[in-house]
Amino acid sequence: MGRTVGIDLGTTYSLIAYQDKLEGAPKCIPGPYGTPLCPSVVSVDADGAIVAGEAARRRLLTQPERTIYSVKRLMGRGPADVQEELKIFPFRIDPGSTNVIRVRLGDRVFTPPEISAFILRELKSWAEDYFQDSVDRAVITVPAYFNDAQRQATRDAGRLAGLEVLRLVNEPTAAALAYGLHEQKRGRVAVYDFGGGTFDISILKLVSTTDGDIYQVLSTNGDTHLGGDDIDNTLQSVARGEISAQGVDLATHPETVQELRKALIAAKHELSEAGKTTVKFALPNGAVYFREITRAEYDGWIRPIVERTMAPVRQALADAKLASAEIEEVVLVGGSTRVPLVRRTVTEFFGRRPHAELNPDEVVALGAAVQAGILEGGVKDMLLLDVTPLSLGIETMGGVVAKIIPRNSTIPASAQELFTTGVENQTGIDIHVLQGERELAKDCRSLARFQLKVPPGPPGLARIEVKFLIDASGILQVSARDLRAGKQHSIEVLPSYGLDDAEVERILEESIEYAEQDFSERQLIEARNEAEIMLHATEKALAREQVEAPGELPADELRALDGAVAALREALAGADYKRIRAFVDVLNQATMPLAERMMNRALSTVFEGKRLDEV
Amino acid sequence: MGEVRRPFFLPGGGAPLPNHEEFPSRLFDLAGQDHPIMSAPSTTAATSITCGNCSAATGGAHFCPACGKIQPLPPGTDYFAFFGLQRKLALDLPELERRFHSLSWRLHPDNFMRASELERQLSLDRSSQLNDAYRTLRDPVARVEYMLGLAGMRKEGQKKQQAPPELLEEVFELNESLDRLREARESGENAAETAGLRGKLEAAQQKFESSLADADQELTQVSAQWDRALDSGTDDATKKKLMERMNSILNRRSYIRNLVESTQKVLAGT
Ligand SMILES: [Zn+2]
Numbered sequence: 012m013g014r015t016v017g018i019d020l021g022t023t024y025s026l027i028a029y030q031d032k033l034e035g036a037p038k039c040i041p042g043p044y045g046t047p048l049c050p051s052v053v054s055v056d057a058d059g060a061i062v063a064g065e066a067a068r069r070r071l072l073t074q075p076e077r078t079i080y081s082v083k084r085l086m087g088r089g090p091a092d093v094q095e096e097l098k099i100f101p102f103r104i105d106p107g108s109t110n111v112i113r114v115r116l117g118d119r120v121f122t123p124p125e126i127s128a129f130i131l132r133e134l135k136s137w138a139e140d141y142f143q144d145s146v147d148r149a150v151i152t153v154p155a156y157f158n159d160a161q162r163q164a165t166r167d168a169g170r171l172a173g174l175e176v177l178r179l180v181n182e183p184t185a186a187a188l189a190y191g192l193h194e195q196k197r198g199r200v201a202v203y204d205f206g207g208g209t210f211d212i213s214i215l216k217l218v219s220t221t222d223g224d225i226y227q228v229l230s231t232n233g234d235t236h237l238g239g240d241d242i243d244n245t246l247q248s249v250a251r252g253e254i255s256a257q258g259v260d261l262a263t264h265p266e267t268v269q270e271l272r273k274a275l276i277a278a279k280h281e282l283s284e285a286g287k288t289t290v291k292f293a294l295p296n297g298a299v300y301f302r303e304i305t306r307a308e309y310d311g312w313i314r315p316i317v318e319r320t321m322a323p324v325r326q327a328l329a330d331a332k333l334a335s336a337e338i339e340e341v342v343l344v345g346g347s348t349r350v351p352l353v354r355r356t357v358t359e360f361f362g363r364r365p366h367a368e369l370n371p372d373e374v375v376a377l378g379a380a381v382q383a384g385i386l387e388g389g390v391k392d393m394l395l396l397d398v399t400p401l402s403l404g405i406e407t408m409g410g411v412v413a414k415i416i417p418r419n420s421t422i423p424a425s426a427q428e429l430f431t432t433g434v435e436n437q438t439g440i441d442i443h444v445l446q447g448e449r450e451l452a453k454d455c456r457s458l459a460r461f462q463l464k465v466p467p468g469p470p471g472l473a474r475i476e477v478k479f480l481i482d483a484s485g486i487l488q489v490s491a492r493d494l495r496a497g498k499q500h501s502i503e504v505l506p507s508y509g510l511d512d513a514e515v516e517r518i519l520e521e522s523i524e525y526a527e528q529d530f531s532e533r534q535l536i537e538a539r540n541e542a543e544i545m546l547h548a549t550e551k552a553l554a555r556e557q558v559e560a561p562g563e564l565p566a567d568e569l570r571a572l573d574g575a576v577a578a579l580r581e582a583l584a585g586a587d588y589k590r591i592r593a594f595v596d597v598l599n600q601a602t603m604p605l606a607e608r609m610m611n612r613a614l615s616t617v618f619e620g621k622r623l624d625e626v
Numbered sequence: 627m628g629e630v631r632r633p634f635f636l637p638g639g640g641a642p643l644p645n646h647e648e649f650p651s652r653l654f655d656l657a658g659q660d661h662p663i664m665s666a667p668s669t670t671a672a673t674s675i676t677c678g679n680c681s682a683a684t685g686g687a688h689f690c691p692a693c694g695k696i697q698p699l700p701p702g703t704d705y706f707a708f709f710g711l712q713r714k715l716a717l718d719l720p721e722l723e724r725r726f727h728s729l730s731w732r733l734h735p736d737n738f739m740r741a742s743e744l745e746r747q748l749s750l751d752r753s754s755q756l757n758d759a760y761r762t763l764r765d766p767v768a769r770v771e772y773m774l775g776l777a778g779m780r781k782e783g784q785k786k787q788q789a790p791p792e793l794l795e796e797v798f799e800l801n802e803s804l805d806r807l808r809e810a811r812e813s814g815e816n817a818a819e820t821a822g823l824r825g826k827l828e829a830a831q832q833k834f835e836s837s838l839a840d841a842d843q844e845l846t847q848v849s850a851q852w853d854r855a856l857d858s859g860t861d862d863a864t865k866k867k868l869m870e871r872m873n874s875i876l877n878r879r880s881y882i883r884n885l886v887e888s889t890q891k892v893l894a895g896t
Binding site for chain 1: 724727728730731734735736739740750751753754755757758760761
């Protein structure tokens with residue numbers, strides 16, 4: 012039997028961690044680039060080969076139409092749900108999508124769980140490389156506010172990646188587990204988890220009992236479509252507005268749009284540290300978009316986004332029957348909590364300084380590893396009691412929803428309902444299961460439909476008891492008993508969104524080819540791709556230099572460039588991915604002065620000969 | 627809400643009408659196993675249950691006293707018995723929580739990851755019932771509703787909202803205020819009138835909230851009488867009267883709570 016790991020499958024980055032039975036503290040596993048952050052990006056080659064992670068992220072700039080990011084936003088959703096995201100995200104949804112979204116990457120089409128599975132496979136390979144052992148079981152985290160369909164999609168992704176998903180754990184709760192282990196906290200804790208694409212708030216009570224520590228979630232709330240992505244999009248719409256005022260339309264330059272996005276994300280990161288930052292961005296027509304952004308201006312732009320997190324916070328407190336002053340500890344999780352306005356808003360609301368000692372990017376994966384340790388039996392003195400974020404109901408007459416399991420019920424939770432027939436010789440009873448807080452079925456999330464088949468007879472004779480059970484992963488299970496016959500009653504539950512078992516099986520069979528591809532082989536493909544991108548970019552830059560500034564390239568610089576190019580070509584002929592990567596870095600270094608000069612030149616056309624450091 | 631509470635499937639493709647009570651007493655009502663609460667000790671019907679693994683008598687316990695294996699839920703176990711409690715309405719909440727945590731450690735699916743398929747299922751059944759039972763019993767109102775359901779006093783179709791006579795005038799005024807508020811809004815937000823109506827609504831809201839508090843207090847009092855009646859072995863007729871009183875308080879309470887909620891909604895919208 013192989014290893015068990017904890018995985019944070021994030022919107023922007025994903026991480027894999029493990030808990031060593033001997034060492035105690037959980038650890039994140041670094042990938043081939045030395046960082047444990049694996050960009051949640053997937054790209055498909057012209058020849059159909061798939062890369063995930065950093066190599067795919069680099070391709071966002073060169074082959075955006077073959078590359079996808081933020082796929083988590085599509086998990087467990089139908090085409091009609093994502094119309095709003097399509098306005099902001101460059102997702103290419105296949106028109107043939109019905110209940111499951113299908114995304115086009117190059118000339119291939121994938122469902123969101125398949126794309127997520129490529130990210131999971133990448134992480135799995137990191138861990139297998141690290142352990143020199145197979146990894147076959149995992150605890151995967153999900154936003155606390157994920158509904159049943161989104162959870163099922165995540166579980167399917169795990170399965171497609173060749174992992175047995177032992178449990179789905181809510182991200183804020185995982186963070187609390189990691190923090191509890193780290194700080195030995197007790198009492199009432201609020202976890203404010205603002206990630207790349209989702210926001211969650213969970214209120215927990217940490218109790219010491221004679222058996223060990225219980226992490227009991229009292230309530231949870233959130234927004235599964237609110238995150239750092241929205242901040243990026245806000246910056247982007249400001250910048251694109253100003254760029255089009257300069258007379259440049261980026262709509263026809265998808266590569267430039269991705270480069271701009273990258274530059275603005277860098278500006279966002281700088282604004283988390285400094286009071287102002289400057290964006291200098293070369294436009295396709297040779298002009299430069301030059302923009303100073305102050306913290307105050309930035310705060311003004313993003314305030315509506317930060318404000319949107321507060322309604323779920325208030326609701327979660329109300330559901331836990333607590334006032335903000337009764338919260339003893341506040342924990343910040345997720346990369347977006349680095350934003351100063353977020354910290355200030357949370358500090359002011361709770362009237363106390365939040366904890367952020369653990370790396371907000373890693374803490375969720377670490378908590379997943381702790382839960383994996385609990386399930387493997389290595390951690391015996393911790394117990395997590397989580398809740399279901401949304402009420403479960405069934406549709407009744409007039410399209411009204413009867414709630415059968417209220418939100419914030421500790422899971423596992425269950426409800427039994429008895430059904431019978433209403434007319435003579437009726438042969439079936441249709442059941443429609445929903446999730447949500449609204450009163451009408453049309454305003455709630457449809458989870459599944461099924462039909463109870465009954466033998467013909469007088470009305471009211473059949474007595475079929477249906478048990479709805481939400482398991483410890485927050486996923487619904489349905490079973491039925493025929494009370495008159497005194498035996499189980501078979502039902503086939505069709506999910507409203509997502510893949511059915513047959514489809515998962517089919518994809519699994521098709522992906523065996525990919526599964527057999529060994530780790531270093533894939534690393535080689537990725538390294539070669541990178542090298543080619545780098546060589547191509549250098550060639551292009553040199554050609555442009557020839558046109559724009561003939562004869563200005565210093566001889567020693569040209570020699571260094573030629574040497575680096577030759578060395579990389581030589582490495583490329585071999586099959587050592589580490590060697591190829593090393594020479595990619597060398598070439599990267601060698602091109603820096605050239606890139607700098609080109610940028611300065613572009614800027615000087617705007618600022619009438621001033622040097623960069625003078626403006 | 628009529629008498630017909632059994633779910634129906636309508637021939638026109640309509641959805642079924644499931645049972646519509648808020649709390650899970652129906653599990654027992656529907657299985658036709660209403661417990662005659664007058665005489666039942668809390669561990670009813672558990673004496674003849676044996677372990678599926680070693681055949682020892684389990685007495686309906688969570689785990690077999692002989693081999694330690696987790697046991698299926700016996701039919702008719704009630705939430706009070708699940709926690710080893712008498713069916714009394716005054717509950718020591720810290721003690722209930724202590725039992726909840728202690729049972730959570732033992733029944734939670736985390737402990738059965740490597741157990742057989744059957745044991746994993748039993749753990750899921752038992753731990754979900756533990757959570758359902760704790761959710762119901764820790765809430766004093768849900769607890770009374772559940773107990774009445776067990777006793778067959780609060781069945782499907784019997785649950786209705788009763789308008790308390792002392793509030794009728796208020797309700798009448800409330801409706802009038804709501805109508806006028808709507809008119810004021812339609813005629814272009816007459817600020818002065820809207821403010822006046824808002825004041826009226828707030829006053830009504832206060833009155834409803836205090837009525838709700840009264841109902842809760844009354845429920846606590848009758849609950850205490852019920853517990854004393856159990857202790858002193860009072861006759862069934864008296865017990866039945868007490869249950870009827872609790873039932874009617876619950877109906878009144880549910881009406882008032884709706885008023886509070888709808889006024890809140892309107893106030894939030896102005
Ligand atoms: Zn036994």
